[in-house]
Amino acid sequence: MKQKILHLFLLMFLTIPVIAQKRLGVSSPDGRLQVAVLLTDSIGYQLLHDGKLILSADAIAMKLGNGNAFGIKSQLKQAKTTLVKEKIDAHFYKRSQINDEYSELTLDFKQDFKLIFRVYNEGMAYRFVSSGKKDFIVNEELASFQFPKDYKAYIPYVKTKEKTLEGQYFNSFENTYDYSLLSEMNSNKLAFSPMVVELDGGKKVCLAEADLQSYPGMYLYNPDGKTALEANFAAYPKYTKQGGHNQLQQMVTSRQPFLAKSKAQTKFPWRIAIVTTTDKALADNDMVYKLAEPSRLKDVSWIKPGKVAWEWWNNWGLSKVDFVTGVNNQTYKAYIDFASKNGIEYVILDEGWAVNLKASLFEVVPEINLKELVAYGKSKNVDLILWAGYYAFERDLEKVCKHYSQLGIKGFKIDFMDRDDQEMVDFHYRAAEIAAKYKLLVDFHGTYKPTGLNRTFPNVINYEAVNGLEQMKWTGPEMDMVTYDVTMPFIRMVAGPVDYTQGAMRNATKRSHRGINDEPMSQGTRCRQLAEYVVFESPLNMLCDRPDNYEREQECTDFISAIPTVWDNTIVLNGEIGQYITTARKKGDTWYLGSLTNWDTRKLELDLGFLGTGDYVAEIYQDGVNANKIASDYRKDRISIPVNRKLSITMAQGGGFAMKIIKK
Incomplete structure (x- = not known):
């Protein structure tokens, strides 16, 4: 159920044609993010953070089968800005209630469509909405994400031997991340979202999508070695045949020359750019959940x-x-x-x-x-x-x-x-x-x-x-699962929960791990496996x-x-993508805390001030003194949480730390 706290309509209402209006703007509630929508023969946008351009697109559009288009030579009828502040009661999520606060700009066009921009304190999203009365075909969607510099990105390429883009549409959406400059991306490879681009000064942009209904999912690729990512979509299947794994799949043998068969009034997926100044904020973002359609289930x-x-x-x-x-x-x-x-x-x-x-x-x-x-x-x-x-x-x-x-x-x-x-x-x-x-x-x-x-x-x-623990059954040290474990929470997990399937009691160091089907083992320490039950949603x-x-x-x-x-609440205490992460989660009066590191031995100072007042005791599981050689080595202790709420922890190579905290 949503409880609306504040809802202001019609802060701006325009009925002038597009020729007279070149630029419309909307800002996040805290004013740090600004979106400028540029209307000419095409529709473009610029996203600024603290006044600095971080992302733009020259043209976003949808080309339709009837020869019409959303976003090409479109005429604006009116524009409306809305400020919304709500609370979402979440089901089976990392927190029971979510603050949903954003500014929304709705552009209503004569060509039977609307373009909606939402700007949150933590990012921007836009979507096309059909407002006509007839069903239609979508032939093509134009979506690009242009960066002002040649930044580095964490790229989850499709894992396949297929050379053509068409062949790459058939994949399991599991892979580790390549870390490279945008200009150095493989132009012959698709990547799936979410994808994170690393800006200057610790800022990051995570590209994702939400409320994907009756429409193909968005891939990202760089066809020309520039500093822009282009969206790519699988066309609608024309013919399929039974095949694949144990005859349990439908293999597409040919595709139609269009993307989707769309109904009148269709709401197309949100294209999202999450913006953070700290990595820990990226690992604790709710935008995909907030932008999804509310529950259709009453019970x-x-x-x-x-x-x-x-x-x-x-x-x-x-x-x-x-x-x-x-x-x-x-x-x-x-x-x-x-x-x-x-x-x-x-x-x-x-x-x-x-x-x-x-x-x-x-x-x-x-x-x-x-x-x-x-x-x-x-x-x-x-x-x-x-x-x-x-x-x-x-x-x-x-x-x-x-x-x-x-x-x-x-x-x-x-x-x-x-x-x-x-x-x-x-x-x-x-x-x-x-x-x-x-x-x-x-x-x-x-x-x-x-x-x-x-x-x-x-x-x-x-x-x-997700590139989960199953990979450890058939790969050895060439698969760096430990680094993936402290990268994925900042990228893939932004989209939602993961069935990673942790819990291995046979644990191996970087030197000793090998793939064994009958008696598989994990990379990293025992305490890492325990901590993953807290860190992974x-x-x-x-x-x-x-x-x-x-x-x-x-x-x-x-x-x-x-x-x-x-969980009732989740707090990401610290983290650096590819390096380490610490997450605390609350259920009832009990807190659990998990921390993971990469292959570096790491000491962290934790601030447990979120506990508030009172006396707390903790059951802790930490890497043993010999965990760098024997990954299953750990020790369990029971401690009182210090009054100053400061706690120092040490993790072995590929290690972890797990803790259960209860009030006395």
Whole structure:
């Protein structure tokens, strides 16, 4: 529910034609960000921070199939400026309530469209809105992000061997970051958003999008070696065929000469430029969530976030049992027992429970009796989530949701979409809506980054689109996961939650890590794995390791199992992109704190002044003195929080620090 505090309309109202009006302006509530909209035969804008130009575009437009265009030789009817100050009650998020304060400039044009600019203290966004009465085709969108200098950027290129841009539209949206000058970007490669550009004086701009509905997602690339990024979009599929991973994907074989089939009154995605002067502010930004459509669900009481005992990462691992582990009821009952003992809400049945190569979720392997497992789980207060390949889920969507909801299944982890064209974006909304109808959670894997769907349909409880811990199963030191861990929170996590799947109890140094499928390990220390449950936003959070590994490390397991997955408040205390980060999160009267470093040993002075008055005690987990050689080495202590609220911590190479704080 939104509670409106202040709403001022019609601060500026113009009815003069575009020829007479060359420049319109709107500023953030604190006045530090200014947007100048330039109207000639095209529409451009300039974004200034403290009076200095940081970003611009010569022309933003949408070319339509009927020969018309939004933003080319358009005639302005009127302009309206609005100041809004609201509070958003958030569901299953990093804070329970969000301050939503912005200035909005709405430009209404005779060509049946509006262009809306919003300026927050923390950034700018704009969107096109159709105001006509007829449906239409979008052939092309022009969107560019021009920087005044050749800055360096953190670039998440599409990970693929495909050389053509067309071929790169099929990807899993997972990669590490290249750090290079804008002019040195590979002109033959697409990058997915969010992307961060590093300005002078510690300022940064993060480019993202929000409220992506019935429209392709935005890629970014630099085709000509200049200091500008151009938007790029996958065209609408013309023909697809079943194929890909285990025949569970729809492969696009040809595309239409247009981007989208759009309805009258369509609200197109927000194009966002987040502006920060400190990295920690970037890691704690709410703009994507704020700009998304509010929840369509009136009742969210049935949605239960929590943690999941997960078998795929550890290859269905169990030891000291009298049966062969794998995709069978005996193995899953053991996982249910472990979850029940440790207060873990869910167990997932990942790929393998449905007959392979059939692309049907109604053909269950003979080793699995789902009805029996559901009943066994309920007797232990543990619910089940099922993995589903995209095509198998999509082809029988409502039938699948209805059947498994009635069976007692609580959600689906849907995988291998690997596209973000309009057809696939539509699937995400359709899947979320029908799943909600049958009170099912959705965890989207093999998918594009979140753009606010988790606000519109709060049963969308998590997203992958992250270079997560699964990578450690098949890569060695050539994959620098430790650096990625302290880079991703400032970039990818700006868009929304991540299903990173941390929790490894086998931990390795930079020298000792190697990929082993049956007994995988993490890079970095044990305390790093604990701290990631605090630093990474993840309303449905996996425990990736084997139950018996957790049982041998019960002290760490107790800490993990107690950590909430949604929060009343979040504060990023410090951080530098690619170097380190410290995040504190509150649930009820309890605070959790997590800190991560890169491969450098690091000492930090923490200011815990956010605790306020009173006496506090803390349970702390810190890297052991030998953690640089034995990554699993850690120590647990119980301390009183100093009266001056200052605390010094030290982390090993690839290390971490985790803490639970309670009031006496």
